[in-house]
Amino acid sequence: MENWAFTRVQTLADNGIQTIPPEYVRRVEKTHHDPNRFQVPIIDLQLGFSSQQHDHFCKDQYDSIAAQISRAAENWGFFQIINHGIPDSLIARVQEASKAFFQLPTQEKEAYANEAQNPIGYGSKIGYSPDSEAKLEWGDYYYNAIWPPDMRDMSKWPIQLSDFTESMDEYSRELSKLFELLMEVLSRDLDLESENSLNESVGGERKGLHIRINYYPPCPQPDLVVGLAPHSDPNVLTILLRDQTPGLQIRKDGAWIDVQCVPGALVVNIADQMEILSNGKFKSIEHRGVVHKDRSRMSWAVFCSPPRDVLVSPKRELIDEQHPPLYQGAAYGEYLTKFFKKGLDGKGHIHDAKQQDSLVSNS
Numbered sequence: 001m002e003n004w005a006f007t008r009v010q011t012l013a014d015n016g017i018q019t020i021p022p023e024y025v026r027r028v029e030k031t032h033h034d035p036n037r038f039q040v041p042i043i044d045l046q047l048g049f050s051s052q053q054h055d056h057f058c059k060d061q062y063d064s065i066a067a068q069i070s071r072a073a074e075n076w077g078f079f080q081i082i083n084h085g086i087p088d089s090l091i092a093r094v095q096e097a098s099k100a101f102f103q104l105p106t107q108e109k110e111a112y113a114n115e116a117q118n119p120i121g122y123g124s125k126i127g128y129s130p131d132s133e134a135k136l137e138w139g140d141y142y143y144n145a146i147w148p149p150d151m152r153d154m155s156k157w158p159i160q161l162s163d164f165t166e167s168m169d170e171y172s173r174e175l176s177k178l179f180e181l182l183m184e185v186l187s188r189d190l191d192l193e194s195e196n197s198l199n200e201s202v203g204g205e206r207k208g209l210h211i212r213i214n215y216y217p218p219c220p221q222p223d224l225v226v227g228l229a230p231h232s233d234p235n236v237l238t239i240l241l242r243d244q245t246p247g248l249q250i251r252k253d254g255a256w257i258d259v260q261c262v263p264g265a266l267v268v269n270i271a272d273q274m275e276i277l278s279n280g281k282f283k284s285i286e287h288r289g290v291v292h293k294d295r296s297r298m299s300w301a302v303f304c305s306p307p308r309d310v311l312v313s314p315k316r317e318l319i320d321e322q323h324p325p326l327y328q329g330a331a332y333g334e335y336l337t338k339f340f341k342k343g344l345d346g347k348g349h350i351h352d353a354k355q356q357d358s359l360v361s362n363s
């Protein structure tokens with residue numbers, strides 16, 4: 001067993017260090033600040049109080065919202081949704097229960113620590129080994145399956161926190177409905193044989209949700225580190241809840257730009273398996289987290305993914321002589337194993353999934 005333990009970022013920050021350890025120092029690409037030129041699309045889902053009630057839409061309303069989602073998935077890979085139907089009070093409960101986790105004494109949190117080969121639990125970096133060239137990131141996280149409940153690793157579940165389980169149960173149910181709505185819209189946009197087609201491709205009822213709760217403490221030298229290194233998400237679709245502290249950035253036309261904080265909004269992003277299923281129509285975009293000198297930041301990424309045994313490849317309706325498959329198919333579990341082994345790697349993982357001849361013809 002390799003030496004896996006290292007100091008938590010929260011502990012470094014709480015100890016008030018002024019110079020960060022060299023393992024964290026890296027070259028950080030600059031942010032491009034021009035909010036007038038680039039704004040991630042904000043889409044009003046008009047869902048009132050519960051996301052399951054989208055049957056009440058009239059056709060024009062549905063079509064207009066669906067067109068905005070499809071355009072954003074193609075042109076941005078990232079968008080924000082407002083009036084998504086998830087009550088503010090539920091969101092506040094999820095946030096409180098997870099803050100309580102990070103406020104537990106160090107030894108209590110360490111009881112949930114993850115291992116080098118398995119990211120489930122409390123951790124500080126994926127794909128890191130002390131003898132590699134990899135740099136550490138200025139953030140700690142809690143990672144586990146949240147839905148369906150029997151996928152949770154209960155040995156890493158903070159059962160003692162009041163409302164953690166109940167708020168995650170309710171939040172997962174709401175997010176499952178939103179993921180299904182998004183996949184329905186995207187299936188229609190791709191002209192697939194049924195509106196349930198993408199949902200079926202990711203396992204239907206067997207698909208799962210995982211949460212990564214990110215905690216980025218203040219950093220004395222924020223320009224020398226990243227909170228979360230550039231990556232695209234390995235799963236199908238991600239819905240991210242964040243506090244009102246900026247820090248999430250995406251790479252747009254080569255430049256790193258901020259995703260603006262919008263009260264009550266959730267951020268949606270296309271992830272690698274959706275790019276593959278859509279044969280490149282929907283884009284899984286590189287993103288990162290930056291940190292601040294005097295403010296901490298939290299975010300809650302929920303990843304929708306197929307079971308590990310499901311083979312993911314471009315949908316066959318999208319393939320013909322003019323449109324060859326741009327990606328190789330792979331079992332999702334294989335893709336994920338590579339992701340966790342190598343760690344965050346920009347668009348490296350999806351690049352590896354590209355067909356070799358499509359790389360040649362594109363270059």
Ligand code: OGA
Pocket residue numbers: 212214228233240242247248287288289298299300301
């Ligand atoms: C992630 C992620 C962004 C953020 O956890 O995959 O991209 O703002 N998080 O923390």
Ligand code: NI
Pocket residue numbers: 231232233287301
């Ligand atoms: Ni991400």
